Amino acid sequence: xxxxxxxxxxxxxxxxxxxxxxxxxxxxxxxxxxxxxxxxxxxxxxxxxxxxxxxxxxxxxxxxxxxxxxxxxxxxxxxxxxxxxxxxxxxxxxx
Numbered sequence: 528x529x530x531x532x533x534x535x536x537x538x539x540x541x542x543x544x545x546x547x548x549x550x551x552x553x554x555x556x557x558x559x560x561x562x563x564x565x566x567x568x569x570x571x572x573x574x575x576x577x578x579x580x581x582x583x584x585x586x587x588x589x590x591x592x593x594x595x596x597x598x599x600x601x602x603x604x605x606x607x608x609x610x611x612x613x614x615x616x617x618x619x620x621x622x
Contacts (some may be wrong), residue, residue, distance in 0.1 A: 530556075567608055577615035584609045 528536070530552065538548035555561055563581055566573050572582035588604040612620075 577613050579613040579616055580611045582609050
């Protein structure tokens with residue numbers, strides 16, 4: 528399912544128009560202005576009971592290799608988004 532499919536399914540299920548469903552999806556998931564991304568940037572996590580938890584995790588700097596040349600390169604430390612599925616979601620996937 529891509530974003531367009533998600534918007535269409537949300538519009539149908541919630542009985543709202545596609546423009547409104549698009550605004551809802553963007554308000555939650557947009558990478559720069561979405562609620563989830565803003566909360567993670569603020570150093571907090573987003574817990575949705577029964578669904579899962581989004582959180583930002585620190586990744587240590589490390590040494591990697593350029594696959595073309597084989598030369599070692601330094602990969603700096605960074606923050607990465609992480610999702611951990613909740614028990615209800617896991618149970619729904621594994622009946």
